[in-house]
Amino acid sequence: MSDRTEAAEKRPDEDFRSGYVALLGRPNVGKSTLLNHLVGQKISITAPRPQTTRDRILGILTRPDGQLLFLDTPGVHSGYRRLNRHLLRATRGALESADLGVLVVDALLWTPDDAEALRWLQRTGIPLVAVVNKVDRVASKARLFPFVQTLAARGAFAAILPLSARKATDVRRLADVLVPLLPPAPAPFPENQVTDRTLRFMAAEIIREQLFRQLGAELPYDTAVTIDSYRVEHNQQRIEATIYCRRPGQKAIILGEGGSRLRGIGSRAREALQALTEERVWLGLWVKQREQWSEDRNILRELGYDD
Numbered sequence: 435m436s437d438r439t440e441a442a443e444k445r446p447d448e449d450f451r452s453g454y455v456a457l458l459g460r461p462n463v464g465k466s467t468l469l470n471h472l473v474g475q476k477i478s479i480t481a482p483r484p485q486t487t488r489d490r491i492l493g494i495l496t497r498p499d500g501q502l503l504f505l506d507t508p509g510v511h512s513g514y515r516r517l518n519r520h521l522l523r524a525t526r527g528a529l530e531s532a533d534l535g536v537l538v539v540d541a542l543l544w545t546p547d548d549a550e551a552l553r554w555l556q557r558t559g560i561p562l563v564a565v566v567n568k569v570d571r572v573a574s575k576a577r578l579f580p581f582v583q584t585l586a587a588r589g590a591f592a593a594i595l596p597l598s599a600r601k602a603t604d605v606r607r608l609a610d611v612l613v614p615l616l617p618p619a620p621a622p623f624p625e626n627q628v629t630d631r632t633l634r635f636m637a638a639e640i641i642r643e644q645l646f647r648q649l650g651a652e653l654p655y656d657t658a659v660t661i662d663s664y665r666v667e668h669n670q671q672r673i674e675a676t677i678y679c680r681r682p683g684q685k686a687i688i689l690g691e692g693g694s695r696l697r698g699i700g701s702r703a704r705e706a707l708q709a710l711t712e713e714r715v716w717l718g719l720w721v722k723q724r725e726q727w728s729e730d731r732n733i734l735r736e737l738g739y740d741d
């Protein structure tokens with residue numbers, strides 16, 4: 435009798451799969467958009483400019499048949515300066531812990547950076563799936579077939595999926611393909627958890643997103659946000675943050691006339707943080723100019739790029 439009960443308890447676990455999935459691709463192919471739609475909530479910032487993802491982000495998707503633990507990676511690209519070495523290290527770290535790799539490419543586009551991302555994935559020896567993203571932009575679907583065929587010849591993919599990261603049904607189809615490729619394992623996280631990131635980390639992400647949104651093409655790539663303090667006082671989240679830029683001219687751009695732009699960034703970020711925490715938020719935001727910030731170990735440490 436007790437044996438039967440044990441067997442009945444075990445059975446659901448035997449069919450359940452779980453593991454880490456690394457999303458890789460060159461900057462701006464849509465990895466963050468895909469991740470946000472996969473987990474059904476905004477975790478990774480997206481912006482219409484390359485290299486907005488600076489950290490590994492764990493997005494968690496729990497389904498009846500499995501739990502997918504997604505690692506978002508900064509886009510693979512050839513770079514310079516210390517910051518870029520840290521980005522590449524973050525990507526390498528994501529790949530080391532992955533059970534499954536997803537190469538994201540733009541429909542009808544193949545560049546040396548895509549080839550580099552594929553090489554990174556192939557070196558790991560894990561099963562690979564390719565996502566051909568932004569198919570909504572391809573007017574003639576007949577042109578997709580030869581592109582997919584060429585891609586199939588470039589690597590041993592378990593599946594190649596043309597999709598639009600913005601479309602929910604396509605994104606669900608991707609999860610259907612990924613789960614069976616994971617090893618049988620119980621879920622490491624509770625089913626309602628969507629990320630392992632702290633509010634402190636999310637706060638920096640939200641400020642960074644507002645910077646991108648409000649400065650657009652004017653924003654220099656080498657801008658960073660650090661959270662200097664994060665406290666809860668009298669039912670209020672008190673956050674102090676600094677935006678670092680490299681040159682005096684950049685500081686003036688971020689500040690705007692009479693500080694108006696910085697105020698705009700701050701108030702939008704505060705609203706987004708209030709929506710996220712469901713509590714009152716006080717946000718103190720400063721801009722500092724530091725010629726060599728991406729060479730400054732203290733700032734890099736605050737950003738999470740520890741050696």
Ligand SMILES: Nc1nc2c(ncn2[C@@H]2O[C@H](COP(=O)(O)OP(=O)(O)OP(=O)(O)O)[C@@H](O)[C@H]2O)c(=O)[nH]1
Nearest residue numbers: 462463464465466467481482484485486487598599
């Ligand atoms: N038309 C179209 N645009 C998309 C799609 N997916 C993403 N985009 C857009 O492509 C741009 C880049 O998307 P992200 O998700 O930030 O790209 P990423 O690969 O994470 O970029 P990095 O953070 O730079 O590595 C954004 O403007 C997205 O809205 C899609 O399926 N169709």
